[in-house]
Amino acid sequence: MTAPEAARSLAALANRLRKNEARLRSWRSREGVTCYRVYDRDIPELPLQIDVFEGTTPEGEPLRAASLVAFAPRHGGGAAYDDVVTAAVAVVAGALSIHQAHVFPQLRERERGGEVEGEDAAASVLSLIVREGPARLLVKLGARRDPGLFLDHRTTRRLVAQESQGLSLLNLFAYTGSFSVQAALAGASSTTSVDLSLQTTRWAEENLALNRIDARGVGPAGPAHRVLRADALAFLQEETEAAYDVVVVDPPSFSRSRRAQQDFDVARDHLWLIGAALRVCRPAGVVWFSSNLRGFRLGDLAGLGQDVVVDDVTARTCPPDFQRSPHCAFRISRSIKSATRG
Ligand SMILES: C[S@@+](CC[C@H](N)C(=O)[O-])C[C@H]1O[C@@H](n2cnc3c(N)ncnc32)[C@H](O)[C@@H]1O
Structure with missing residues (x-):
């Protein structure tokens, strides 16, 4: 230039x-x-x-x-x-x-979504507590990483929170836990946030604490709001019970980490991931899946069962401050008939 x-x-x-x-x-x-x-x-x-x-x-x-x-x-x-x-x-x-x-x-x-570890030089980072609806969330600017709050999912968080009232939420690739915070504030009975990174799981705990949602307190049935540092793919493989009502799956486009048992590529692996998320859902459960991969195309979900219903909610979830669609998002469930049978 x-x-x-x-x-x-x-x-x-x-x-x-x-x-x-x-x-x-x-x-x-x-x-x-x-x-x-x-x-x-x-x-x-x-x-x-x-x-x-x-x-x-x-x-x-x-x-x-x-x-x-x-x-x-x-x-x-x-x-x-x-x-x-x-x-x-x-x-x-x-x-x-x-x-x-x-x-x-x-x-x-590169696009957002990779895993970044390590503390940044404190002097260069500005911490701010921002509001999103009823939630207070910690963002950090000036670090060599994303600020801790992906603005393109502002509306998705509201829709997921509305749908989670009185229900259990599983938040995979939870990052700083903003979906979980909004769901808990909307009255979710429990939230489980799973992320591989130590830094972001701590941040998710901080965000829960900022909103007086106790991430560590253990009640008779275990903690209602858990933050787990784990590989989401391994978590799904090991989870044997269909115990969740709402599952948020917002993975990075690609992920490679020494701590994960396998590499992840959303274009290649999303059908498996959605199938595994549906398996840990109660019969009437819902999976909210989204991807920021440019040109992402959802594969054919028919292989996951004829009763799987997909609603492309991209137009509803992309907010007016974004000029171009930053993500695509899908609400995936099983048809009512088979859900009530199950
Ligand atoms: C695109 S961000 C997720 C954004 C988040 N859902 C939100 O809206 O704030 C990707 C996150 O996935 C995490 N991650 C990457 N690979 C993972 C894996 N195999 N298991 C669990 N978390 C992983 C990263 O640490 C990062 O926090």
Whole structure:
């Protein structure tokens, strides 16, 4: 990108940010949304994702911050592009009225969902407690990883929570446990959050605690809200009882870890995964499956039984602050007749 091209793109970015901010304003105030995507690779030469997070610091100070994820442009990145990204930070700060030190850039080659371990340098990380409906959730900006809350599933979390009232939820690939928190607050009788990463399982426990949902307390029937550090695939293989009413399956596109017994590839393995999730469901249970793999196509579920009913809920779950479909999502159940028989 030449210097004049960069200047033009950055001016276009400022305009687009102001326009998007104005477009989203009434929706945000109607829905009470305080964390949202304000720029979604709108300008092809500036393939950025910019998310705004409004919340409070752990000390209770209100703060508005933004994450800026820069993907390598099609023609390649390079030093000049790094300079453009640095300049974009100032543009974001000016256009969105955010202190420049609270705009956190990150250069990234890959899509979300990989497993990242290890603590980040504390000085570079901003912790914020944000609100999503009734929930308080901890996000961390400035780390070399995702902030702890995937905004594209805001609506999915609400729909899953509504469906989980009085029921048991299994949350596989639970990450920081946001589905479990929303379900527990909506009145789920139990939640089980399973993730392979030590860091994210601790974070999920923190999120439960922030909402006064006790993840560790043991009652007569065991803890109602459990967080397990485990391989989700091994968990499903070992679970012998059909004990869950709602199962959330939101896996990464690919996963390879020394701790997992096997590699995972969503395109290759999703039919097995959905079948295994249905096996641990009660007869009237429901599986919410989603994938962020671009171009993902759900395979033929007929092999899992003629009574399997699939509802493509992608259009309902993709929120208005995302320009392009960030995920696809399916609600999968067994037909009522066989469920009541079972
Ligand atoms: C795409 S994120 C899941 C997002 C989450 N459902 C949410 O909405 O917040 C992927 C998560 O899967 C976890 N993970 C990757 N491979 C896994 C495996 N084999 N078993 C369990 N968790 C795994 C990662 O640690 C990461 O937290």
